[in-house]
Amino acid sequence: MIIPRIKIVLKKFFRNKLNYIICLLIAFCFSFSIMISSLTYSAKEYYENDIFNFVSYRIFSISNPQNKESLIKTLNNMPEIESVFDSYGYMSPWELPSFYNYFSDTKTPSIWLLGIGGSIDANNNQKINLTNKLEMVCPSMYIPYTQNGVPIKDKEIDLTSYVGKTLTIKYIDSNNPKEYEVKLVGLYDNDKIGKNYDMCYMNYQALEKINKEVLNLPKTNIYYELKNIIYEESVTNKLQNIGYYPDPVIFLNRMPAIDSLNMLVYISYGIFGVVAIIILALVYYKILKDKENNMLNKLLGYSNKNSLFNYVIDALLLFIFSIILLFVFVFLLLKIFKVIIPKYYTSFKNIPLLISYSSLIKTICLIFILSLLLNIIIFIFGQKREKHNV
Amino acid sequence: MSAIKIKNISKEYGTKNKKVHALDNITKEFQYGKFYLITGHSGSGKTTLLKIMGLVDNETKGEIFIKDKDVAKLSVKEKAEIRNKEIGFIFQEFYLDKYLTALENVTIPMLINKKYKDYSEIKKRSTDLLKQVGLESRIKHFPKELSGGEQERVAIARALANNPDIILADEPTGNLDIANEEYVFEYLKKLSEEGKCIIMVSHSKDALKYADEVIELKEGKLL
Ligand SMILES: Nc1ncnc2c1ncn2[C@@H]1O[C@H](COP(=O)(O)OP(=O)(O)OP(=O)(O)O)[C@@H](O)[C@H]1O
Ligand SMILES: [Mg+2]
Numbered sequence: 001m002i003i004p005r006i007k008i009v010l011k012k013f014f015r016n017k018l019n020y021i022i023c024l025l026i027a028f029c030f031s032f033s034i035m036i037s038s039l040t041y042s043a044k045e046y047y048e049n050d051i052f053n054f055v056s057y058r059i060f061s062i063s064n065p066q067n068k069e070s071l072i073k074t075l076n077n078m079p080e081i082e083s084v085f086d087s088y089g090y091m092s093p094w095e096l097p098s099f100y101n102y103f104s105d106t107k108t109p110s111i112w113l114l115g116i117g118g119s120i121d122a123n124n125n126q127k128i129n130l131t132n133k134l135e136m137v138c139p140s141m142y143i144p145y146t147q148n149g150v151p152i153k154d155k156e157i158d159l160t161s162y163v164g165k166t167l168t169i170k171y172i173d174s175n176n177p178k179e180y181e182v183k184l185v186g187l188y189d190n191d192k193i194g195k196n197y198d199m200c201y202m203n204y205q206a207l208e209k210i211n212k213e214v215l216n217l218p219k220t221n222i223y224y225e226l227k228n229i230i231y232e233e234s235v236t237n238k239l240q241n242i243g244y245y246p247d248p249v250i251f252l253n254r255m256p257a258i259d260s261l262n263m264l265v266y267i268s269y270g271i272f273g274v275v276a277i278i279i280l281a282l283v284y285y286k287i288l289k290d291k292e293n294n295m296l297n298k299l300l301g302y303s304n305k306n307s308l309f310n311y312v313i314d315a316l317l318l319f320i321f322s323i324i325l326l327f328v329f330v331f332l333l334l335k336i337f338k339v340i341i342p343k344y345y346t347s348f349k350n351i352p353l354l355i356s357y358s359s360l361i362k363t364i365c366l367i368f369i370l371s372l373l374l375n376i377i378i379f380i381f382g383q384k385r386e387k388h389n390v
Numbered sequence: 391m392s393a394i395k396i397k398n399i400s401k402e403y404g405t406k407n408k409k410v411h412a413l414d415n416i417t418k419e420f421q422y423g424k425f426y427l428i429t430g431h432s433g434s435g436k437t438t439l440l441k442i443m444g445l446v447d448n449e450t451k452g453e454i455f456i457k458d459k460d461v462a463k464l465s466v467k468e469k470a471e472i473r474n475k476e477i478g479f480i481f482q483e484f485y486l487d488k489y490l491t492a493l494e495n496v497t498i499p500m501l502i503n504k505k506y507k508d509y510s511e512i513k514k515r516s517t518d519l520l521k522q523v524g525l526e527s528r529i530k531h532f533p534k535e536l537s538g539g540e541q542e543r544v545a546i547a548r549a550l551a552n553n554p555d556i557i558l559a560d561e562p563t564g565n566l567d568i569a570n571e572e573y574v575f576e577y578l579k580k581l582s583e584e585g586k587c588i589i590m591v592s593h594s595k596d597a598l599k600y601a602d603e604v605i606e607l608k609e610g611k612l613l
Contacts, residue, residue, distance in 0.1 A: 300479070300499045
C-alpha cells in the first residue's frame with residue numbers, strides 16, 4: 001500500500017497552504033543568493049578569461065637588464081611566452097596629420113604605439129596576426145584627448161570607415177619629423193580595457209624599425225608577451241629567481257566589478273537572515289500544528305517507521321516543490337538582473353550574466369538537507385510531546 | 391477470553407513533589423458483546439483509564455491483558471499493531487485530519503493494514519462504513535464542511551475501519567445535540583450486540599439506558 005500512502009501525504013501537502021509559504025520563502029531566499037554568486041562568478045570569469053587575457057595585459061617589461069642577450073635567450077626558452085621583443089615602443093605619441101583640425105582646434109590628434117609579438121584579439125572575435133609590415137590595430141572608440149587623465153568623451157573619432165585604409169603617422173618631438181603610412185588592419189574593443197582610448201598596436205619588429213629611424217636611442221627595455229594571463233605568476237617567479245623584476249605594461253585595478261558587488265552581497269545576507277527567521281517561525285508553527293496529527297497517527301496504530309515514512313515523503317515534496325519554485329525565481333531574477341544590473345553597476349555593462357552551476361548544485365543539496373532536517377525535527381518533536389499529551 | 395483485563399492498575403502523573411494519583415489500584419475485566427459505561431466527576435481518571443487500556447499511555451503499576459496477551463511483553467511495534475487492528479478509538483480530542491476528506495480520513499487506518507492488498511478494496515470499505523453511519527452524501531467533504539455530529543460519525547467510521555473487536559470512546563457525544571447523541575449511542579449499542587466490546591466514557595444521563603454495565607470512578611478508584 002505504498003502508492004496510496006504516498007498519495008495521501010501528497011494530498012495533505014498540497015492542501016496545506018503553510019507548505020506553499022515555506023517553499024516560496026526557501027525558493028526566494030536561495031534564488032537571490034544564487035543570483036549574487038552568479039554575478040560574482042560571471043565577473044570573475046570575464047576578468048580571468050576575457051579582460052586579463054587581452055593582449056595589453058599579457059605584456060611585461062624588464063628595464064635595464066644586466067645581461068640582455070642571456071635574458072632574451074632565457075625568455076625565448078620559456079614555453080609560457082608567446083614572443084620576446086626588444087623595443088622602443090610606448091615612448092612618445094605619434095601625430096595623425098589626416099585628422100588635423102578634426103575638432104577645429106589647433107591640436108592634432110595623436111596615438112601611442114605599442115609593439116607586440118603575437119596576435120591581437122580584435123572586434124568580432126577576430127584574431128589579427130600583425131606582420132612586420134606597417135600595420136596597426138586601433139581602438140574602436142578612439143579618443144585622442146584627455147583631461148586630468150580622463151578621456152574627453154565627446155572628442156571621439158570613429159575609425160570604422162578607415163579600416164583597410166592607410167593612415168599617416170608623424171613622430172612629434174623630433175627635429176626629424178618623419179612620416180609613415182600605416183595600414184589600419186582592424187579595431188579592438190577598448191571598452192574591455194577601459195583606459196586605452198589612444199593606444200594602437202603594431203608588430204614589434206615593424207615598430208622597432210621606424211623607432212630606430214626617428215630616434216636611434218639605445219634599447220633599454222625587454223618586452224615579453226605571455227601566451228595566457230594565467231602564466232603571469234609562474235613566469236614572474238622564475239624571473240625573480242634569476243634576478244629580474246618584470247613589470248606589467250598596463251596595470252588594471254583588478255575586478256572592480258566584484259568590489260562593487262559587496263553591497264548586493266550584504267543585501268542578500270540580510271534577506272537571507274530575515275527569511276531564515278520567518279522560516280523558523282513557520283516551522284515552529286508547523287510543529288505545533290503537526291503535533292495533533294502526530295498523536296492521531298499514533299492512535300490509529302502508525303508505528304514510528306510508518307510515521308517516519310510519511311515525513312520523508314513530505315520532505316521530498318518540500319524539496320521538489322522548492323526546487324521547482326527556485327528555478328522559476330532564478331529565471332525571473334535573471335531577467336530582472338539583466339535589465340537592472342547594467343543600469344546601476346556600469347562595470348557590469350559588458351559582462352554576460354551567467355548562472356553559476358556550482359552554486360546552483362550546492363543550493364539544491366542544501367535545500368534537500370534542509371527539507372529532510374525540517375521533517376525529522378517535526379517527527380522528533382512530535383514523538384516527545386506525545387508522552388505528555390496523549 | 392475477555393477483551394481487556396486490567397490488574398491493579400495505578401497511574402501517577404508529575405514529579406516527586408507534585409504527584410497526582412490519576413488511577414489507584416484498579417482491577418477489572420471487560421467482555422465481548424457488552425457495552426460498558428464509565429462515569430465519574432471531572433478529573434476522576436476516566437480518560438487516563440481509556441488511554442492506558444488503549445496502549446496510548448503507560449501505566450505506572452499493574453498489568454494489562456488484551457485478548458489474554460500480556461501487554462508488558464509486547465514490543466512498540468506490536469503495540470502499534472494492536473492499536474491499529476484490535477482497538478477502535480473515538481476520542482473527542484482527536485479530531486479528523488483537516489486536510490483530508492471524510493473518505494480519506496476513514497482510509498487512514500487501513501493503509502497500513504497488510505490485510506488489504508488493493509486500494510479499491512479500502513475505498514469500498516470506507517464508503518460502506520460512511521454509508522452505515524449515514525454519510526453517503528458527505529464522502530468528499532472536508533471536516534470543516536461537516537457539522538459536529540457528522541464529524542463524530544466520520545470518527546466512528548474511522549474507528550471501525552479495521553473492524554476492531556474493542557471500541558474505546560471518550561465522551562463521543564460531548565458536543566452533540568440530543569438527536570445526534572441518541573444516534574451515536576444506538577450505533578455503539580448495535581456494535582456491542584454484534585459482539586464487540588464497547589467501553590465509553592460519558593457524562594450523559596441518557597447513556598445509562600444503553601449500558602450493560604456502569605463503572606464509576608472516584609478520585610482514581612473504582613466504586
Ligand atoms: N498529562 C498529565 N499530566 C499531569 N496530570 C494529568 C495529566 N493528564 C491527566 N492528569 C491528571 O490526572 C487526573 C485524571 O485526569 P483524566 O483526564 O483522566 O480525568 P477525566 O476523568 O477524564 O476528567 P474529565 O471528565 O474532565 O475529562 C486529573 O487530576 C488530571 O489533572
Ligand atoms: Mg476526560
